[in-house]
Structures are given as structure tokens and as C-alpha cells.
Amino acid sequence: MRSHAYPGVVVTGTGVILPGADRPEAVTAGRGEHAEPVDPTRTLGRGGRPRGLRYKDRATQLAYCAADAALTDAGLLTDGDLTVPSHTVGVVVSSNTGNLDTVVRVVDTLRAGTTDALSPMDLPKVSCNVVASSVAIKYGLRGPNLMICNGTTSGLDAVRWAATMLETGRLTRAVVLGVEPDTAPTRTLLNGAPPLDGAVALVVEDTASATARGARVLARVGGHARGTGIAECVAALSAVNPTPPVAWQVPGRTVPEEVLPGVPRNDLTTAWGPGSGALGVLQCVAAVGAFATGATGAIYATAGDDDHDATAGLVLTPPSDSR
Known part of the structure; x- marks a missing residue:
């Protein structure tokens, strides 16, 4: 058993994109009986139609919403612009089924015996790191970028990797995301049970940097x-x-x-x-x-x-x- 303390890492922002919950205090209560699925178009609309969602899988769309909320909550994003140097912000995403629907669709097409029906919009999404890289590109986050897909411990491992990079000086701050979409292949893996179908995010930051910019510490x-x-x-x-x-x-x-x-x-x-x-x-x-x-x-x-x-x-x- 390995353990490690992180005395200099704080949480300065959160994002909650779940059916019927949009803040940390609402998470424990769970999904409301009549809660509607998250609509990324509405969440990211800002009064108009958001751009860049059309060819993105649901996991990426949900991650966009959570990253936007967390970066804004931490004071790192104002009116769509970063308030800190882009190379100081990294991305760590945890998801085990994020792009599974795309992978299954592409494999089924190939199994049918033809490549002519493959969509050029699907091929980039087959890579398992598509969610993390897409978030980094959308928000211009040029720090280290990791996608963690290692089973049940994945979410807490993602926080650990972000904290380790902060402790070793690779990063000043990172947005850590956990996302799982409700898709047909995911339900098949879960024997029909409905998955989370949402995303949550934390901004973790080294204490000195958070203090220097007057950030609010949440945990x-x-x-x-x-x-x-x-x-x-x-x-x-x-x-x-x-x-x-x-x-x-x-x-x-x-x-x-x-x-x-x-x-x-x-x-x-x-x-x-x-x-x-x-x-x-x-x-x-x-x-x-x-x-x-x-x-x-x-x-x-x-x-x-x-x-x-x-x-x-x-x-x-x-x-x-x-x-």
C-alpha cells in the first residue's frame, strides 16, 4: 500500500454538470425524480448557439460544460478568456467509457466489410484521450494533458496525478474532470443500468499561486x-x-x-x-x-x-x- 501527503495543494474551483444538480452542495442529494438530462447546447449557449459541439461525442460535450464551470468558479476564465498564462494550466480527465460509443460505431462499420461508410468526423474521436485533448484545445490550456482510464480508481487517481504534477513543479494549476455519458454501449456494459450521464470538475492549485492571485480556497x-x-x-x-x-x-x-x-x-x-x-x-x-x-x-x-x-x-x- 502506497500513501503520500500533499500539504501544498488546494481546491479553488468546482464544476457540476449533472441532471438536476449544478453545484457541489446538491451532489449528495442525488438525481431528482424528474431531472432532465443535461443539454450541453443550453449549458454552453450563453444566450446564443455555442460553437464547436456539432461533431463532438457526448462525453466531450459534458466535459466542456464542467471545465467551463470550474475554470469560471476558480476565477481562471472570464468571458471565455483565461486570466492566467495558458502554460500554467493542465488538464487531467478520468473516464472509462467516454468515447465507447464512437469506438463501437467505427468497429461495427469495419466489421460490415467496408471503409467507405466511415465518417471522417469519427476517426479523431476513436483515440481514448479525445476528451482531455479536446478540453485543452477549446480553452487553450497548454500545460500537461492526461487521460486516465484505469477502472474504478480512475477518478481519485486523476486527482493524485494532478496533485503530483503540482508538487513537482510541472504545473501551477489543473482542471481535473470526471465524465461518463449515457450511451447504448455503456448501458450494455452495465447490464442496462443507467450510468452517471454527467461531468464534474475540480480546479486544483498550489497554495502559493492561489494565495498570490487571491483565489478562494474551497478545500x-x-x-x-x-x-x-x-x-x-x-x-x-x-x-x-x-x-x-x-x-x-x-x-x-x-x-x-x-x-x-x-x-x-x-x-x-x-x-x-x-x-x-x-x-x-x-x-x-x-x-x-x-x-x-x-x-x-x-x-x-x-x-x-x-x-x-x-x-x-x-x-x-x-x-x-x-x-
């Missing part, structure tokens, strides 16, 4: 752990955060009762359905919402349970925590 990244099993992961998180957590974002319903007994548990997969690669980022955004509504202690987020090949964990602490 602090206390540490990360990754290895096999929930119990070991939680123990590793406790090693980098000796104070017991006030809440725990659990990876699902199958969590051992003997781990962190008495700590309130929050299962976002019950609220939103299978989160897959977006779950870890969603958990972090929910923690920001908890701090905004008065939570005063550390919150643990974990993704990947004992039935998977790995478990990842993250500690988030309130803005007032100076550790």
Missing part, C-alpha cells in the same frame, strides 16, 4: 493512498491524516462494517448510479459541498472495493485547515 488535498483492499487503504489514509474523518465517501454498498465504525458513510453510487471513472472526482466535489455547508473535519473518499484489483483513497480537509 485542501490532505493525502492519497492506493493499493489492495478498503481496510488497508483507509489505514494508509489515517497514516497521513491522524485526525479521524467526520465523513466517508464509500465506493459502494459492499464496505466492511468494521472499517471506520461510527463514521457517517455516503454512497454516491446509490444517489447517481454507477460512477465508474467519474466517481472519485464526484466524491471530491461532494466533499467540497460538505465543507461549504459546515463540515469542519477531514473527509475520506475511496474508490474500488475488495472485489476489484485496487482501492484508491483521498483525504480532503476544510479550507481553514492549515496543515
Whole structure:
């Protein structure tokens, strides 16, 4: 089990693009009974018809919306223009099924025995990093660009990679996105269950840079752990955060009762359905919402349970925590 503390990384912005939820405080409540699917055209319209959506897959469109919201919330984007040098902002995106519908469509066309029917608009979207690269191009973000697609731990791993790049000086700030679309191939993988069909985002930044530009701090990244099993992961998180957590974002319903007994548990997969690669980022955004509504202690987020090949964990602490 590996763990690492990140004392100099803070969250300065969030973006929530979910059916019936558009702010961190609303994430825990889950999808409303009559919530309409997110319409990226309306979300990005700004009073007119947004450009650049026509040939983009749904995952990319949703990611555009979340990135726009998070960058704006962090004060890094004003009227569509960056307020900081473009090379200081990186992009890390987590999604396991983001472009799956495009891949399936192209494979089905090839399997039919012809290349003539392939769309030239589809071919660039077959690459698994299309969401991250598209966000970077749209907003002119010239820092390091990563797409993480490694299963259930993917979302928290994305936050870890962004924090690591901040700690090592590769970046000053990054937008971290988790996105999973509702498409026919995704539902097939989930045996018909509706996926998240939305995107969430965090802007993480090194403390010195956030202070220098007068940014509002929404949360602090206390540490990360990754290895096999929930119990070991939680123990590793406790090693980098000796104070017991006030809440725990659990990876699902199958969590051992003997781990962190008495700590309130929050299962976002019950609220939103299978989160897959977006779950870890969603958990972090929910923690920001908890701090905004008065939570005063550390919150643990974990993704990947004992039935998977790995478990990842993250500690988030309130803005007032100076550790």
C-alpha cells in the first residue's frame, strides 16, 4: 500500500454538470425524480448557439460544460478568456467509457466489410484521450494533458496525478474532470443500468499561486493512498491524516462494517448510479459541498472495493485547515 501527503495543494474551483444538480452542495442529494438530462447546447449557449459541439461525442460535450464551470468558479476564465498564462494550466480527465460509443460505431462499420461508410468526423474521436485533448484545445490550456482510464480508481487517481504534477513543479494549476455519458454501449456494459450521464470538475492549485492571485480556497488535498483492499487503504489514509474523518465517501454498498465504525458513510453510487471513472472526482466535489455547508473535519473518499484489483483513497480537509 502506497500513501503520500500533499500539504501544498488546494481546491479553488468546482464544476457540476449533472441532471438536476449544478453545484457541489446538491451532489449528495442525488438525481431528482424528474431531472432532465443535461443539454450541453443550453449549458454552453450563453444566450446564443455555442460553437464547436456539432461533431463532438457526448462525453466531450459534458466535459466542456464542467471545465467551463470550474475554470469560471476558480476565477481562471472570464468571458471565455483565461486570466492566467495558458502554460500554467493542465488538464487531467478520468473516464472509462467516454468515447465507447464512437469506438463501437467505427468497429461495427469495419466489421460490415467496408471503409467507405466511415465518417471522417469519427476517426479523431476513436483515440481514448479525445476528451482531455479536446478540453485543452477549446480553452487553450497548454500545460500537461492526461487521460486516465484505469477502472474504478480512475477518478481519485486523476486527482493524485494532478496533485503530483503540482508538487513537482510541472504545473501551477489543473482542471481535473470526471465524465461518463449515457450511451447504448455503456448501458450494455452495465447490464442496462443507467450510468452517471454527467461531468464534474475540480480546479486544483498550489497554495502559493492561489494565495498570490487571491483565489478562494474551497478545500485542501490532505493525502492519497492506493493499493489492495478498503481496510488497508483507509489505514494508509489515517497514516497521513491522524485526525479521524467526520465523513466517508464509500465506493459502494459492499464496505466492511468494521472499517471506520461510527463514521457517517455516503454512497454516491446509490444517489447517481454507477460512477465508474467519474466517481472519485464526484466524491471530491461532494466533499467540497460538505465543507461549504459546515463540515469542519477531514473527509475520506475511496474508490474500488475488495472485489476489484485496487482501492484508491483521498483525504480532503476544510479550507481553514492549515496543515
